[in-house]
Amino acid sequence: ETGVTQSPTHLIKTRGQQVTLRCSSQSGHNTVSWYQQALGQGPQFIFQYYREEENGRGNFPPRFSGLQFPNYSSELNVNALELDDSALYLCASSLVSGRLFNEQFFGPGTRLTVL
Amino acid sequence: AQRVTQPEKLLSVFKGAPVELKCNYSYSGSPELFWYVQYSRQRLQLLLRHISRESIKGFTADLNKGETSFHLKKPFAQEEDSAMYYCALMAGGYQKVTFGTGTKLQVIP
Numbered sequence: 001e002t003g004v005t006q007s008p009t010h011l012i013k014t015r016g017q018q019v020t021l022r023c024s025s026q027s028g029h030n031t032v033s034w035y036q037q038a039l040g041q042g043p044q045f046i047f048q049y050y051r052e053e054e055n056g057r058g059n060f061p062p063r064f065s066g067l068q069f070p071n072y073s074s075e076l077n078v079n080a081l082e083l084d085d086s087a088l089y090l091c092a093s094s095l096v097s098g099r100l101f102n103e104q105f106f107g108p109g110t111r112l113t114v115l
Numbered sequence: 116a117q118r119v120t121q122p123e124k125l126l127s128v129f130k131g132a133p134v135e136l137k138c139n140y141s142y143s144g145s146p147e148l149f150w151y152v153q154y155s156r157q158r159l160q161l162l163l164r165h166i167s168r169e170s171i172k173g174f175t176a177d178l179n180k181g182e183t184s185f186h187l188k189k190p191f192a193q194e195e196d197s198a199m200y201y202c203a204l205m206a207g208g209y210q211k212v213t214f215g216t217g218t219k220l221q222v223i224p
Contacts, residue, residue: 004158033210042119042201042214043159056211090159094210104210106159 002027004093004107012113013081021076021110023091031055032074033104034066035090043090049074050096078112086114117142119204121215128192129223136187136218138176138202146206148178148185151214153199162187162200172196192222 005024013019025032031050035043045058049068063079072093078085088111092104118141128134140146150162163171165178165185176187185202202215 042216045211
């Protein structure tokens, strides 16, 4: 069983560009959530995907979008990058199986710097 | 709206001293509360959740609905407890987790 992995580890972009971050879920998991963690802050929920459909969204603009693939890997896309998008982006996967609680397992994150 | 407040950015205690990391929340319904921990150079991981009522690594947390608090406690701090601790709340029918800003626990040898 492999854990959650994310790529790339670090990324530098300029304002206005677009970026794609990738997440590979833990084996057997069907749900992935993405979080943004600015320096000195806790993670902020961006959105969640369950069986390839968006299942909930936080207070982020539409230029933040995502995809979940049949193998349950996932992408986070951010268009028209702004300086404030500089942050650590975390993904977390879980197995939603009808139980009330399903532990989320976090990846190591992708550090995005927007210049 | 959901909110989690951790009033202390940094908490320094001596080894063997008691630890209490404070967490207050606001949510109109019945949330699930968690503590997550991030050790140096490691990823964020779940420490404990209020429903399980477990003691993990000597830590416990009691949900006080009257005071809307979920403080994390340990009677005797160990050096290996030094880490970043995040209080978190889950509510809303799907797994949206709202995190606090975190408290860095520093255990002084």
